[in-house]
Amino acid sequence: MWYRGCKTCNKKVTEAMDSGYWCEGCQKKDDECSLRYIMAVKVSDSTGEAWFSAFNDEAEKMIGCTADELNMLKSEEGEGNEFQTKLKEATWSSHLFRVSVSQQEYNSEKRQRITVRGVAPVDFAAETRLLLQDISKNKTSQ
Known part of the structure; x- marks a missing residue:
């Protein structure tokens, strides 16, 4: 669900030989890194379902916490198991998505790549007015 990212540029880091983390993008070593979401999310509505790619900012809105916070909950693994509870709360929750769609070809097969660009809670009152x-x-046009 997440990767270790550089605190400066957010690119993936690798563990350094002695200690800390090495960022190829910044060409520097740091003692700490941050976890950043990179998720494949199955989304469904009345018309069907699709797989979306969701990255850090949008995934935080869907899960309700940062990847670092979720990792802490996972490592605690206590009686209440807040990690599983947090994921279950995010499952089957309603959101409005702004997405981008691109065509890609892989092994001579065309595929759609759908990426989440924005997430907002559903405003049921506004949807009802619409x-x-x-x-x-x-009614007036008939």
Whole structure:
């Protein structure tokens, strides 16, 4: 669900020989790194389902905490098991997604890559007003 990232540039780091972490992007060694989300998320609605790629900022909005915080919960693994609880809370929760879609070819097979660019909670009141406007427009046009 996450990778170890440089605190400066967010690129993936590797463990240094002696101690700390080496960032290829910054060309420097640091004592600490941060965990950053990189997730494949299955999303479904009334029309079907699709796999989305979600990265750190958007994934934090879906999970409700940072990757560092979730990793701490995972390492505690106590009686309450807050790690599993946090993931279950994120499962089947409603969100509005802004996505980008690109075509890619892999082994002569075309695939769609859907990336989450924005996440927002569903505003049910606003959605209801929009549906009511659509209904009233359709009634007046008939």
